[in-house]
Amino acid sequence: MMTSTLAQNVGTTYHNTDRTVTDLPAFFSSVRKFFSNACTYKLGAFPFGDPVLVNARILDIQHRQQCKFSQVRFFLERYPHFLTKDDKKKVEEEFITFQCDPLSPAVSEAERVDTAWHEVSKLKDTATGQPKYKALFKVAKSVLVMYHSNADCERIFSHVNKNKTEFRSSLSTKVLGSLMTRKMMMTASGDKWHSVNHSKDQLKKAKQCTMDNNNA
Structure with missing residues (x-):
């Protein structure tokens, strides 16, 4: 089907240019070679025989x-x-x-x-x-339930990319990892992490920890 569509498109293109019909066999030969090489690559790269x-x-x-x-x-x-x-x-x-x-x-x-x-x-x-x-x-x-893809890894990368803000450079890898772990734990438990209200005491402790970390 794909080759047929290409044939129609190429036929129209060649009709509107100064190329001749004799160029088409060479083109179709290249198309077949392309798909043949693509299939060969897939057979060698993917674990079809696992x-x-x-x-x-x-x-x-x-x-x-x-x-x-x-x-x-x-x-x-x-x-x-x-x-x-x-x-x-x-x-x-x-x-x-x-x-x-x-x-x-x-x-x-x-x-x-x-x-x-x-x-x-x-x-x-x-x-x-x-x-x-x-x-x-x-x-x-x-x-x-066996793992059959890297979807989980890609999902984590997506979460990390969403944390690219103007303050991202101020976060160490350890701090970012802790934030991501907390966020995913809350998401998995069904909590809305973005609308959690923290107590004043908890915010005070967090601020103190931040100051201690920055002064270390």
């Missing part, structure tokens, strides 16, 4: 029939703390049942994979009334 990513396909509920239990076993062997001994005995049976189970629309039509597995965790065994995929869900949940 075993964690390859075996994480078990999270894709839509393709559960194409998965193998060896992919689940990979995580059990790599992270043995995922399940207890009793759950490890049950997980293979649950996985086989899960592959054949006609899942409800709430599971199969969920837009997000974590939402789908949340719905799976709520499925009950009709005979016992207990969670149907208790052990399997524990594995899936553990894989879902």
Whole structure:
């Protein structure tokens, strides 16, 4: 599609210039070479063959029939703390049942994979009334919470950039770090850090600490 669009644009450009149609084959050859080199770079730079990513396909509920239990076993062997001994005995049976189970629309039509597995965790065994995929869900949940990007780091950098004021140069790295830690702790707890009212005694102590720090 992208190549087709480029072709249309180039055709218009060449029509409006003194270049000839014979120049187009060389251009298209360069375009193909560009995309080929881009794909080669991605294949070499990104961890497409990483075993964690390859075996994480078990999270894709839509393709559960194409998965193998060896992919689940990979995580059990790599992270043995995922399940207890009793759950490890049950997980293979649950996985086989899960592959054949006609899942409800709430599971199969969920837009997000974590939402789908949340719905799976709520499925009950009709005979016992207990969670149907208790052990399997524990594995899936553990894989879902693995860090898979540097989003958290980028978010912290964004917070730091917002502190670039005319007084920023007066803050040491230690002081800035303390302020950022306090700010993120309050944000995580749901407090509005920008509208907190401090007591006079607390402000007095803070001012004294600032003066002591500046005079040190």
